[in-house]
Amino acid sequence: MPQSDPHVPPNGETLQNAVRAAYAGHAAQQWQVAETIYSEEELTWLPRGAITSAPGLDHPIRAAQLHAGETILDLGCGGGIDTLLAARAVGPSGQAIGLDMTHEMILLAQANAQAAGLTNTRFLEGDMTAIPLPNSSVDVVISNGVFNLAANKDLVFAEARRVIRPGGHVVAADMLLAGTLPESVRDDPRLWSG
């Protein structure tokens, strides 16, 4: 469950393991979220596997105004729906990199990119609090429903800032609490992995 206050669960590693386990299971499930976010044209172009594995909240690609030749980093790419759309937007002279900590999601994203016929995608298995990319190596960072999964959001924002080039930007869609919850609910790792 997302946090909109400074509360940090007592054990971030426990939380991370719970999220990873939940999403490993979700990789095999079919979700019905993408139909409420993406256009008919996009849903027609995207491989079915990318659509049914998409758990996002909004459409960061539409807001990001990507340009040909840019390098895009999709933090927490999941099955790769936004990575694929980014790769299409930047064209063969650009690159879309998907990062996810769940091995099953990386495999799914790679399969979806192949099904889409894209040759300018790259998928990395890793943690968004330690992004396996050099400083100032991407033009735009996108994220869709992922920041809320991090116990240490300060570190995620700092890492995103580290890898982006001067003049670049970030567009992130996410889920936030508009109110407060009791700690018994906030500290339940299962509720962080929507």
Next chain:
Amino acid sequence: MWLQKASRAGWVGVALLRRVPMTVERLMRYPVYREGHLDTLLARVAPHERDTLVVSALITAQAGALPAKRQEGEMCLL
């Protein structure tokens, strides 16, 4: 709070582009809530707050000075 965290991390021009309430119907599309955890989430929330407790937000921020073309685009979005 997130906007403050992003600002502290060195992002500038942090802006909220869109904010949409996550209704119970919309939350139910996500697996963790379909699996019964929505009841846990909403158990101590007043009925009139259930459709407004969670929101989806789209935020943007820039790293340093922007090229003119990007600045123009961001202003349109905002």
